[in-house]
Amino acid sequence: MWSHTLQVTExxxxxxxxxxxxxxxxxRAEEAFPHFQAASRINPRDxxxxxxxxxxxxxxxRTREAVAQYExxxxxxxxxxxxxxxxxxxxxxxxxxxxxxxxxxxFEESLRLNPxxxxxxxxxGLLAEKSxxxxxxxxxxxxxxxxxxxxxxxxxxxGAAFYKKSDYPKAIEYLKKATVADPGNKEVVQLLGxxxxxGGHPAEAIPLLEKVQAWYPRANVDASYILGICYIQTKDYAxxxxxxxxxFDVPSDSAAGYxxxxxxxxxxxxxxxxEEHAQKAIALDPKLPLAHFFLGELHLYKSRIPExxxxxxxxxxxxxxxxxxxxxxxxAYSRIQxxxxxxxxxQRSIWLDATSTGPYILMGKVLAKKGETxxxxxxxxxxxxxxxxxxxxxxxxxxxxxxxxxxxxxxxELKIAQQLQESSSVKP
Numbered sequence: 001m002w003s004h005t006l007q008v009t010e011x012x013x014x015x016x017x018x019x020x021x022x023x024x025x026x027x028r029a030e031e032a033f034p035h036f037q038a039a040s041r042i043n044p045r046d047x048x049x050x051x052x053x054x055x056x057x058x059x060x061x062r063t064r065e066a067v068a069q070y071e072x073x074x075x076x077x078x079x080x081x082x083x084x085x086x087x088x089x090x091x092x093x094x095x096x097x098x099x100x101x102x103x104x105x106x107f108e109e110s111l112r113l114n115p116x117x118x119x120x121x122x123x124x125g126l127l128a129e130k131s132x133x134x135x136x137x138x139x140x141x142x143x144x145x146x147x148x149x150x151x152x153x154x155x156x157x158x159g160a161a162f163y164k165k166s167d168y169p170k171a172i173e174y175l176k177k178a179t180v181a182d183p184g185n186k187e188v189v190q191l192l193g194x195x196x197x198x199g200g201h202p203a204e205a206i207p208l209l210e211k212v213q214a215w216y217p218r219a220n221v222d223a224s225y226i227l228g229i230c231y232i233q234t235k236d237y238a239x240x241x242x243x244x245x246x247x248f249d250v251p252s253d254s255a256a257g258y259x260x261x262x263x264x265x266x267x268x269x270x271x272x273x274x275e276e277h278a279q280k281a282i283a284l285d286p287k288l289p290l291a292h293f294f295l296g297e298l299h300l301y302k303s304r305i306p307e308x309x310x311x312x313x314x315x316x317x318x319x320x321x322x323x324x325x326x327x328x329x330x331x332a333y334s335r336i337q338x339x340x341x342x343x344x345x346x347q348r349s350i351w352l353d354a355t356s357t358g359p360y361i362l363m364g365k366v367l368a369k370k371g372e373t374x375x376x377x378x379x380x381x382x383x384x385x386x387x388x389x390x391x392x393x394x395x396x397x398x399x400x401x402x403x404x405x406x407x408x409x410x411x412x413e414l415k416i417a418q419q420l421q422e423s424s425s426v427k428p
Contacts, residue, residue: 013040050072066093074087084111087107088120091123168195171191172195197229225243232264244257245257256281258277265277296308296312309333323349323356330362337369346366391417394417395417
């Protein structure tokens with residue numbers, strides 16, 4: 001119809017606008033563009049052609065040109081509904097350009113003109129979410145939900161906002177609806193899986209995170225890690241091992257696969273299972289680096305000192321240049337009051353790695369136990385030079401000063417230790 005109108009009339013900007021709009025509806029935007037240009041040329045004061053040109057520019061990444069067209073459009077109309085739409089569209093373009101304050105003002109002007117302009121509410125919500133004002137974002141999105149609950153993508157935006165707020169039950173509520181509306185949306189599936197995991201529902205998270213892994217075979221290690229933790233929490237240790245092995249590119253049934261899984265199990269406080277996995281790693285490869293060291297750390301943590309000493313000694317036989325093993329073995333000897341052995345091992349640890357504070361702190365403690373207080377103070381002062389905010393070091397130094405009769409120094413260090421402990425116990 002509009003093609004015929006153009007054939008029988010001249011300079012008909014209305015026909016040009018409408019033919020262009022009809023072509024857009026048929027996904028023929030490139031053919032529509034010349035008609036919008038023609039309408040604007042015939043009638044430079046036509047707001048519709050300006051708005052149509054702006055929409056074309058937006059869909060083609062020409063955002064700055066889109067803003068210029070929207071600015072002209074709002075100057076050329078007094079129609080409240082059209083103004084509200086143009087301000088909302090211009091705000092979206094400015095948000096894409098990073099001009100957040102101008103975008104906010106445009107969204108607010110749109111809502112002043114039409115309080116039910118849903119894309120303005122959505123835009124305000126996204127701006128608030130971007131700047132971390134999550135309650136404000138959620139309130140804006142709820143305003144859209146009240147007037148247009150079936151708006152495409154709204155459940156995802158609400159779910160994402162609640163996820164960022166760490167309100168996982170509400171995030172799950174909206175993201176579940178989003179997956180029903182769009183089951184193939186990978187972002188929704190991943191966010192829902194993460195929400196289940198962080199909300200303490202690992203069994204529900206697993207099938208969703210498995211989908212993500214299938215979609216992205218080389219997904220980042222965080223995805224494999226979270227999936228592995230879910231398997232641990234549901235006591236599916238074989239699948240956990242597969243997930244962690246994938247993180248480190250090793251076979252799941254290898255000694256390294258078992259050792260990596262042992263580490264993760266210990267972090268989740270599955271100590272007996274962690275020990276079993278470490279022992280399996282050593283059975284598969286008795287010379288695997290750090291396997292005996294890991295068992296030694298576990299046994300030391302459990303105060304199984306003779307076993308820990310044996311583990312660390314076996315590690316040193318395989319890995320004699322590993323400074324942390326000397327340090328941990330010294331720690332084990334110090335606990336059974338073999339201070340000379342501990343001192344000897346700590347010196348070796350420091351020779352191999354002088355950048356770690358732990359050996360210096362333990363050296364100070366061991367020397368103080370031996371009555372070599374001045375040497376203890378020297379070691380502890382060195383540790384403080386490396387980490388001045390370590391409350392343990394300040395406390396040990398205070399005790400050493402007190403043993404030396406330096407009461408003023410002792411009180412100062414003990415006071416600092418107490419302050420550091422109190423500040424670290426205050427929750428943010």
